[in-house]
Amino acid sequence: MEARNFLESMIWQQKSLLSIEGLSSEEILFILDKAKSLKESKGNEEPIFHSLRGKRIINLFMEPSTRTRVAFEIAAKSLGADTISISGEASSLTKGETLKDTAMNVQALGADAIVLRHSSPGSPLFLSRIVDVPIINAGDGAHEHPSQALLDIYTLREKLGDLRDRKITILGDILFSRVARSNLWGLLKLGAKVTLAGPSTLVPREFEKLGARVTHDPSVALKDADAVMLLRIQHERQQASHFPSLAEYANVFGLDSKVLSAMKRNAIILHPGPLNRGVEIESEVADSGRAVILQQVANGIAVRMAILHLCITSEKSSHS
Amino acid sequence: MKQKTVEDFDLLGGRLVDPLSGINKVGDLHIRKGKIYHNLPKEGLSKKIHNIKGHVVLPGLLDLRAHNRVPGASKSESVESLTRAAAKGGFSSILVMPNTSPYSDSPATIRYIQDRIKQTSQIKVYLSGCLTLGSKGESIAPLGSLKDVGVVAVTDCPNSPANNEIFTNAIKYAKMFGLAVIDFPQDSYLSKNSDAHESPLSLKMGLAGNPRMSEEMAVQRATLIARHLGVPIHLSSLSSAGSVQLVKQAKEYGIPVTADVSAHHLLLTEGEISQYNTSAKTNPPLREEIDRKALIEGIKSGIIDACNSSHEPYSEHLKDVEFDLAPKGATGLETALLTFIEAVEEKDPFQLVVEKMSYKPHHILGLNQPSLRDGSEAEFVVIKRKENWTYNPEHGESLSRNSPMDNYRFTNKIIFTTSAGRIAFQSIDIKI
Incomplete structure (x- = not known):
């Protein structure tokens, strides 16, 4: 693979991207650097933009997604790959076919990589044991969402520089959030201080044992933060058992301009989307200059290009 | 047989x-x-x-929790394979659970199972019947009729009725027939949809947690019922350190409760699932070292009376799926006795084996003790x-x-x- 240089082969040896927890800080920084050079490169003259030519990437999305699926498609096409998207509702899974059989069929159809979004935690690992091709985790239940965390961290570094000792607060539904988990691992590995905040029913104390600071008081969580990452309250995952109402959430934990004014002057606001305007974030805050939400989305393409390039052209993938 | x-x-x-x-x-x-x-x-x-x-040489062992799949899922386990597995694991007899399909809540189903046992069983098989119809916890099963056809115990294992009135009355009713009552202590709401022990590990893995409290509340409930009704209740498959403490207190008060633990809970902890291994997705879930140690201590001190296999067989295609979609339960008949011996780490574990896997199980079900006597x-x-x-x-x-x-x-x-x-x-x- 001429597009793959010596350094890539030395540092990046993963065939699949299953989690952030399983990456070293060197590997995380390596992906981010690769994404940076992709983002900054002008035009597509460089060989990397053809590195996946002739490769067939299947986006197997068993849960709804807009940003992630489209960003992966654009990223793959930008590297010269062909992409095919399969959604849960449109696949034979609705006819009772198991994920195992779907994946084996997808491999038999000539997939060179599978990008998987699935509601079951651990499903990318499960798939990686069944098929030989690289598996890219695009979100597995409440477990991890590695590409989202990488683009979040990319954006944070773009705005804040080195993240060592930076205070990052993740506010919202942490219990059911794969984004929170992947960011927690990534940020801790890069030396940041992470505070997890939100209602006590959605932010278990046990997260302290995983290295985070936990608080249920939004003013404490936001006071010193260099950045706050807001998470959506996930109606589809939780029942009434965890929270009274969205209005209550907006009252107690919503980020409005008053709350914003009490934060550090340069603190930035991230959100992985989709936004619930008027719930976790007031519209004017979302549209303010402090929010970097759309930059996150744009960075998501470069980050996913880096992921696809590194995994699919890795030594282990080319042997399979 | x-x-x-x-x-x-x-x-x-x-x-x-x-x-x-x-x-x-x-x-x-x-x-x-x-x-x-x-x-x-x-x-x-x-x-x-x-x-x-x-x-x-030890007197015949009796397993207090083997899940029978006949009728309903004989590809997962037939009566013949179930009893062969038990015999290979050293059991002379087993008590089978009633979560068959249909549930073992009618004399007709019980007779069908008995017929299969008569034709194919290698060992003695004792039958339990449902405590409530379809183990739904909504109405009392026909316990007298079940007793008539030979059921020795009643239970809704691996469930427990959520409704306290139904549960209490069912136990009161069972007492009339001298049936052993077995409760599988799990709060049905707190344990609903759970895939693993609630802990930093389950948080990390993104799995829905089953808190210790789910079991401990149910243990507390059962001991209160046993105390107020004066009816012995056997608690099946304890997994939490707090439950051991609660049973200890109940016994000190003279409340007629007994308890058992499954062998794999004495040797393994939640770490077994860290790579989403569905074979270690047990019911109740494997918990932490502190729990395992308390269970071992409970066995040695006599708080926990018996050790079972918690044998829950599932065909490969049912378990070879995403972790949260896999059913809870692990096989155990072939390994329970040997697992128990490994777990208790005694130089001479055999008196303990006899007490926990032969004497007490027979006593709890009111059966004659096997003996090596002339x-x-x-x-x-x-x-x-x-x-x-x-x-x-x-x-x-x-x-x-x-x-x-x-x-x-x-x-x-x-x-x-x-x-x-x-x-x-x-x-x-x-x-x-």
């Missing part, structure tokens, strides 16, 4: 451990017409003689000591392979099991 011909045989020089009968010695067993004799009959040795010097029915297990071997469920008798003990290196081996006077299992290592 299936009527097999009674064979005469002689086992020479084994160590016989049966404290209740005052036996703990090296001696010979001469089996004639299904009965044990200590002295050589005047006709002399039979044609089948085996020297079992250094091996240990003249008793041949119902025993022979264990070969210091025999290192690796368990592979592929080579087992169960039709299912969902064992968390897969690839475990055991240091003892079961070589011989008899039940109701007949040979139920003999290893190829023993030639008679």
Whole structure:
């Protein structure tokens, strides 16, 4: 693979991207650097933009997604790959076919990589044991969402520089959030201080044992933060058992301009989307200059290009 | 059970451990017409003689929790494979749970199972019936009719009625028939949809957690009911350290509760699922080291009366799926006895084995104790000591392979099991 240089082969040896927890800080920084050079490169003259030519990437999305699926498609096409998207509702899974059989069929159809979004935690690992091709985790239940965390961290570094000792607060539904988990691992590995905040029913104390600071008081969580990452309250995952109402959430934990004014002057606001305007974030805050939400989305393409390039052209993938 | 011909045989020089009968010695067993004799009959040795010097002989073991799949899912386990697996694991008898399909809540279903047992079983099988209809916890099952056709215990295992009125009345009603009542202590709301022990690990893995409190609330409820009704309740498959404490307190108050634990909970912890291994997705879930230690302590101090197999067989296609979609439960009949021995780490574990896997289970169900005494029915297990071997469920008798003990290196081996006077299992290592 001429597009793959010596350094890539030395540092990046993963065939699949299953989690952030399983990456070293060197590997995380390596992906981010690769994404940076992709983002900054002008035009597509460089060989990397053809590195996946002739490769067939299947986006197997068993849960709804807009940003992630489209960003992966654009990223793959930008590297010269062909992409095919399969959604849960449109696949034979609705006819009772198991994920195992779907994946084996997808491999038999000539997939060179599978990008998987699935509601079951651990499903990318499960798939990686069944098929030989690289598996890219695009979100597995409440477990991890590695590409989202990488683009979040990319954006944070773009705005804040080195993240060592930076205070990052993740506010919202942490219990059911794969984004929170992947960011927690990534940020801790890069030396940041992470505070997890939100209602006590959605932010278990046990997260302290995983290295985070936990608080249920939004003013404490936001006071010193260099950045706050807001998470959506996930109606589809939780029942009434965890929270009274969205209005209550907006009252107690919503980020409005008053709350914003009490934060550090340069603190930035991230959100992985989709936004619930008027719930976790007031519209004017979302549209303010402090929010970097759309930059996150744009960075998501470069980050996913880096992921696809590194995994699919890795030594282990080319042997399979 | 299936009527097999009674064979005469002689086992020479084994160590016989049966404290209740005052036996703990090296001696010979001469089996004639299904009965044990200590002295050589005047006709002399039979044609089948085996020297079992250094091996240990224990009175017949009874498993208090084996899940039967007939009717309903005989591809996961047939009565024949279930009882073969039990015999291979050293059990002379088992109590089967009522979560068949349809549920074992009618005399017709019980009779059907009995018919299968009669035709294919290798060992004694005792039946439990549902405590509530369809184990739904909504109305009391016909316990008197179930008793009439031979059920010895009632339970909704692996569920427990959520409605306290139904639960209390069902127990009150069961008392009238002298049926043993077994509760599988889990709060149905707190444990609903859970996939793992609630802990930092389950948080990290993104799995829905089952908190210790789910079990402890149910243990507390059962002890209160036992106290107020004066009815003995047996708590099945404890997994939390707090439950051991609650049972200890209940017993100190003289409340008639007994409890057991599954063997894999004595040896394994939640770490087994860290790579989303569905065979270690047990019911209740494997918990933490602090729980495991408390359960071992409970076994040794007598707070926990018995050890079961929690044998829940599932066909490979049911378990070879995403972790949260896989059913809870692991096989255990082939490994429970040996797992127990490994877990308790005693130089001489055999009196403890007899107490927890033979005496107490028979006592809890109100059954006659098997014995190694002269003249008793041949119902025993022979264990070969210091025999290192690796368990592979592929080579087992169960039709299912969902064992968390897969690839475990055991240091003892079961070589011989008899039940109701007949040979139920003999290893190829023993030639008679």
